[in-house]
Amino acid sequence: MKTVVRWEIFELEYSGKLEGNPFLDYHIYAEFEGEHETKKVEGFYDGAGIYRVRFMPSFEGRYKYHVYGTFSKESYEGEIQVTAPVNTNNHGPVGVVEKRYLEYVDGSPYYSVGTTCYAWIHQPEEIQKETLETLQQSCFNKIRFWLFPKYYQYNLKEPVMYPYKRGIKRGQDPKRLEKHLDMKFHTDAKIEDITDFDFYDFNEEFFQHVDRQISRLCGLGIEADIILMHPYDKWGFANMTRECDLVYIRYVVARYGAYRNVWWSLANEYDLMTKTEQDWEEIAAAIKECDCYGRLTSIHNCMKFYDYSRDWITHCSMQRIDLYRHVESTEEYLELYNKPVVWDEIAYEGNIEMGWGNIAGEELVRRFWEASLRGGYAGHGETYVHEKDILWWSHGGILHGNSEPRIDFLKKILEETPGKYLKNSIGISDEVVAIPYTTATKDFNPWIGPKQYYDYEIHYYGFGRPSYRDFDLPEDSQYKIEVIDTWNMTVTDMGIHSGYTRVLLPAKQYMAVRLIKQQSSLI
Amino acid sequence: MKTVVRWEIFELEYSGKLEGNPFLDYHIYAEFEGEHETKKVEGFYDGAGIYRVRFMPSFEGRYKYHVYGTFSKESYEGEIQVTAPVNTNNHGPVGVVEKRYLEYVDGSPYYSVGTTCYAWIHQPEEIQKETLETLQQSCFNKIRFWLFPKYYQYNLKEPVMYPYKRGIKRGQDPKRLEKHLDMKFHTDAKIEDITDFDFYDFNEEFFQHVDRQISRLCGLGIEADIILMHPYDKWGFANMTRECDLVYIRYVVARYGAYRNVWWSLANEYDLMTKTEQDWEEIAAAIKECDCYGRLTSIHNCMKFYDYSRDWITHCSMQRIDLYRHVESTEEYLELYNKPVVWDEIAYEGNIEMGWGNIAGEELVRRFWEASLRGGYAGHGETYVHEKDILWWSHGGILHGNSEPRIDFLKKILEETPGKYLKNSIGISDEVVAIPYTTATKDFNPWIGPKQYYDYEIHYYGFGRPSYRDFDLPEDSQYKIEVIDTWNMTVTDMGIHSGYTRVLLPAKQYMAVRLIKQQSSLI
Structure with a gap:
């Protein structure tokens, strides 16, 4: 049985019908059934009588599949075993959290x-x-x-390949095409530049590339x-x-x-x-x-x-x-x-x-x-x-x-962010003060203070050029303070501090200060 | 008869009542009557029994005046002759036009x-x-x-002088004063810092200064x-x-x-x-x-x-x-x-x-x-x-x-602006294009063009760093083109141009290009 790595592609390839326009006239489908998911995927025609179906398994374990469609009189079945990624680059797809x-x-x-x-x-x-x-x-x-x-x-040169083959075979609407000549981005385009691409006939070489x-x-x-x-x-x-x-x-x-x-x-x-x-x-x-x-x-x-x-x-x-x-x-x-x-x-x-x-x-x-x-x-x-x-x-x-x-x-x-993601902690200020998103934002007016300190804060001053910034840290906690030069890419350790602390800065643009509260065991 | 320069100050000084609080208890007024204006002005007490009235004539010519009020049993009359400014700095007050x-x-x-x-x-x-x-x-x-x-x-030092004299004599509201201790800008101010100024007793020395x-x-x-x-x-x-x-x-x-x-x-x-x-x-x-x-x-x-x-x-x-x-x-x-x-x-x-x-x-x-x-x-x-x-x-x-x-x-x-004032000629663009305010703004979409040119234009690119800008000038007019480096304070003459013109720029921030249409006689 074929093994596939989780979140990698499993591809099936079949010969099928050639007559007419295979891109349009026939379909190929596959159903994958695993322990944790069942997916129906559509395949595509890839030229030269070849039809393909691709599947990305989202879970490890065994999947059965069944391939069918108008592309062929035949239908197909099989099984794959999905294994854990070994490539450390493979964390699966990106999704949305929170x-x-x-x-x-x-x-x-x-x-x-x-x-x-x-x-x-x-x-x-x-x-x-x-x-x-x-x-x-x-x-x-x-x-x-x-x-x-x-x-x-x-970008006035022709591309190396086009996504469509030339030679109108059916369905192209020349009227709709002419419209785009009015558009501002190609005032020097002429009707003769619009070649006879068939928008029903893909150039598979391009898509393979x-x-x-x-x-x-x-x-x-x-x-x-x-x-x-x-x-x-x-x-x-x-x-x-x-x-x-x-x-x-x-x-x-x-x-x-x-x-x-x-x-x-x-x-x-x-x-x-x-x-x-x-x-x-x-x-x-x-x-x-x-x-x-x-x-x-x-x-x-x-x-x-x-x-x-x-x-x-x-x-x-x-x-x-x-x-x-x-x-x-x-x-x-x-x-x-x-x-x-x-x-x-x-x-x-x-x-x-x-x-x-x-x-x-x-x-x-x-x-x-x-x-x-x-x-x-x-x-x-x-x-x-x-x-x-x-x-x-x-x-x-x-x-x-x-x-x-x-x-x-x-x-x-x-x-290096604890808890993965940052958010801005204050609405109106002359700085951004990023804190981990898991941190509950405390309700205070940054114009009046006193400032509430979080366990991890990055203060960013953008185009401002402060010579120093003062931090009225709690007396009963210790904070590691670092000066970050975001342009020169340096992080300077300014030591461990408690209470009112003035951090000297080089009066340059693009500086940040990072405060990291030290675990009490370190105090 | 005393002469006064137009838009300069004519000041009258009188002795008057001293008893009570002269700042508050007495008034001094003057009426000035000239050919083009009649003004009633209020004077003020300046300490040591002296009352003053100041007047700025807005026109040349002869004015009669009449001084009266509770400051004195007397009233006074006189005349002044207002003459044109000789000081080239004196253009009168600033006002609003258009x-x-x-x-x-x-x-x-x-x-x-x-x-x-x-x-x-x-x-x-x-x-x-x-x-x-x-x-x-x-x-x-x-x-x-x-x-x-x-x-x-x-700014924590005391000022050299205060606008009021010390020693509450009447009317000060200590309750209202206490309020400001809540304000954020002087959290370390204490009630004892609020000295006993009398807000009805001006310190004339300060105001003289x-x-x-x-x-x-x-x-x-x-x-x-x-x-x-x-x-x-x-x-x-x-x-x-x-x-x-x-x-x-x-x-x-x-x-x-x-x-x-x-x-x-x-x-x-x-x-x-x-x-x-x-x-x-x-x-x-x-x-x-x-x-x-x-x-x-x-x-x-x-x-x-x-x-x-x-x-x-x-x-x-x-x-x-x-x-x-x-x-x-x-x-x-x-x-x-x-x-x-x-x-x-x-x-x-x-x-x-x-x-x-x-x-x-x-x-x-x-x-x-x-x-x-x-x-x-x-x-x-x-x-x-x-x-x-x-x-x-x-x-x-x-x-x-x-x-x-x-x-x-x-x-x-x-x-150097013809017609004195500038305005921005276009609403949405990656540049400001200032033209004289007297120029009627032409209706065109800067994203689509073709650009309409005015007789005088300053194109400002702000923090942008273009290597060049193209100007599709009319073929039948000539424009002097200058490159302005707003930071290095240079104006570089790029010559006289018509038709499509590429102006090379140093790809630095804070540059501008000025176009000045040449009079047809110069063509």
């Missing part, structure tokens, strides 16, 4: 520090290789990217935040009919849903697309119907947040809607939506002409700290002008900036 | 760049002298300060934004009875209202005081009643703006109510209140422990640019830790920071 935080299903904390390489899977092979090498050496544990290729500034890349990301412990739709298009992929959209969605979910590192993002900047709310809700319903694992699902905005309170949305995937205050509002959005807040776009480190792509590394790292200490998550991107127009944010490649090591440093600090 | 901007009454633009030395008039003489020397060499044309002395962190300082500021071309009340008190001045407050207000207005550089600020951080809205409205009504010149009047907040739409408020005197977005909302407040927006407190350059007093010079200057280009005004302050606790924000002295020369540079750029 309606606030992200966590691996095995209970390991997941401190999301994401990055963005929108079109990396569409770049020449050597750049994709380089991207994976860069990711391997980086701290990032999530990457946002698009399945569809990109047409936009710095994506299989490999998702799998590689999984091996690196990186969540694949797959963005299904986006407006930066010139091939018509952004403007398919509802029917074609749903055919695409079902195919993608059937194909990639079993990867434990997959997240669904319905769209990048949904509000720049010509789709209606009804369209999005139908797409969301299709995902919910097909995705038996309930993968993390969201939708990303440009100017206006989608209604994140919708049932199908597992977490907020936010782009800042204000240039000056965004991650600093994390608590408000946590409260409003009662879901984890992931700041996927808060401007990128770089120096391109546009404001969303030319902030300093220092400022990006500040935004990471603000988001993280307030109980949210932040995302990185890099947009440095490059002689060959290879910008990390879209193409991947190598990093040129200086924020990534600092984000790594932040991640290590986060990993 | 419900948006500040302007001298002679039509000269007033680009307000303020500073803050709250308690400078309470410091030892040599520090006050130093403050005036610093001001003289600085760009500042407004200063905010308190009449009452200050008790707060870094203030006369001299206001006059010196006037000579330097600096507006005196006099703050009448504030919460940082331990002597009871913040907690006088309504009656005592009004006695004080009338005295101050009678005494200082004739100085053309005087503005009234009812309070600093009114919302930290124990007074009610009714109290503030009564105080405002008293000022309005006594101040025949209609000096600029406002009230300054801590956490919550006062209702700036009130009739008596001539301009918004704002402290930021959010740490991250404030001056960037200038247009919204201009629209909301339909009055000039003066950002009097947007955090200070410095390195003290508190967030409001430890931002970088770079950030303060950025805030000045944001406020100014959006059609508002900003205020400076400096809070560097000092071995003798002399901090500019409160004590004056000398400047230690690096923002002032940059504010001066900004002021010079503002002075």
Whole structure:
């Protein structure tokens, strides 16, 4: 009997019908029955008469399965034995806990520090290789990217592969395609650029390539935040009919849903697309119907947040809607939506002409700290002008900036949190004071005091430059005090203190102070 | 006949009654009648049997006057001849134009760049002298300060003089005084610190000193934004009875209202005081009643703006109510209140422990640019830790920071504005694009374009670091393009351009680009 590692993929492959359009005309299903779960999964056609079914077991032990469908006159049965992970990277998929935080299903904390390489899977092979090498050496544990290729500034080359085969065979609506020529992001696109892709005929080679890349990301412990739709298009992929959209969605979910590192993002900047709310809700319903694992699902905005309170949305995937205050509002959005807040776009480190792509590394790292200490998550991107127009944010490649090591440093600090997750303890103040989420917040006015001290506190001063901060610690407790230079990545032990204590600081930006109450046995 | 310069002070001095409490028991009035105005002004008692009346003529030409009141059995008459200013600093008082901007009454633009030395008039003489020397060499044309002395962190010394004499003679309400011991800003104040000041008996020496300082500021071309009340008190001045407050207000207005550089600020951080809205409205009504010149009047907040739409408020005197977005909302407040927006407190350059007093010079200057280009005004302050606790924000002295020369540079750029005042031309963008207020804003969506160009534009990129910006200028016009480094204070001429133009920038923060359309005769 075949053994499968828990949360890894078990894949079955069968030959089946070839006539007509196998992507559309036939189905393949499998039912898996284990001690703790029974799942019906849909498979997909992979070209050349091959049908596949993928399954991710969520539990250890024996499963029976049964494969059937219109793809073949035959049906199949079998058994697998699911074993515990040996790979320490495999903590299962990421889910939501406490309606606030992200966590691996095995209970390991997941401190999301994401990055963005929108079109990396569409770049020449050597750049994709380089991207994976860069990711391997980086701290990032999530990457946002698009399945569809990109047409936009710095992204005017054709992709290496397309998701569809050429030659309209049926159903494409040329009228709907023409519409997108009005859109602002491709004013120089012409009707003749819109080639004759058949939105009912997937290019399996492309999707096989994506299989490999998702799998590689999984091996690196990186969540694949797959963005299904986006407006930066010139091939018509952004403007398919509802029917074609749903055919695409079902195919993608059937194909990639079993990867434990997959997240669904319905769209990048949904509000720049010509789709209606009804369209999005139908797409969301299709995902919910097909995705038996309930993968993390969201939708990303440009100017206006989608209604994140919708049932199908597992977490907020936010782009800042204000240039000056965004991650600093994390608590408000946590409260409003009662879901984890992931700041996927808060401007990128770089120096391109546009404001969303030319902030300093220092400022990006500040935004990471603000988001993280307030109980949210932040995302990185890099947009440095490059002689060959290879910008990390879209193409991947190598990093040129200086924020990534600092984000790594932040991640290590986060990993030291007692009780896994942080929250901001006070509402109005000139600092963020992060405490473990398990700590009951004490009711006091930080303007009046006296300050109440928790067992673990990180005080972050952002762009402020205090020369010192005073702590009126309890006389009867001892606190280890550390000064954290979040930019220079140092933690300086300031000793053990009780009572009124002045902590000297270097009057620089981006400093923090950590207080750790010592166990009474140590006193 | 005595000659007086327009907008300068004409002062009359008389001996009068001494018995009882002359501050309270007698009045002195004067009526001035000129060709263009008739004013009734109230005078004040100045100690030692001397009563004074001050008058600022708003017009040239001959005035007759008549002095009368209970101060004396006598009444007096006379004439003055008002002549045009010869001092180029004398542009008259500052007023409001277009419900948006500040302007001298002679039509000269007033680009307000303020500073803050709250308690400078309470410091030892040599520090006050130093403050005036610093001001003289600085760009500042407004200063905010308190009449009452200050008790707060870094300000624990007794003032050189008090505004009241000691020895309760009548009317002081010890109960009301006790109240302020509950207030957070003087938790270590004790009832015995509240000495026996008589709030009906002014210390004329103190007020004479203030006369001299206001006059010196006037000579330097600096507006005196006099703050009448504030919460940082331990002597009871913040907690006088309504009656005592009004006695004080009338005295101050009678005494200082004739100085053309005087503005009234009812309070600093009114919302930290124990007074009610009714109290503030009564105080405002008293000022309005006594101040025949209609000096600029406002009230300054801590956490919550006062209702700036009130009739008596001539301009918004704002402290930021959010740490991250404030001056960037200038247009919204201009629209909301339909009055000039003066950002009097947007955090200070410095390195003290508190967030409001430890931002970088770079950030303060950025805030000045944001406020100014959006059609508002900003205020400076400096809070560097000092071995003798002399901090500019409160004590004056000398400047230690690096923002002032940059504010001066900004002021010079503002002075080059055609049509005097700027406004932001677009609502949502990654830049501010300031244009002269007289320019009709064209209706276009900056996200879609094509951009409409005005004859004069300053594009400001704030903390962004673009390597270049593209301008799709009209082919049939010529524009002078300049790159402004707002921090290094350079203006680099990039030549004359038409049509599509890429302007290379150094990918640094705090840069701006200025476009100046050339007259057709130059083409």
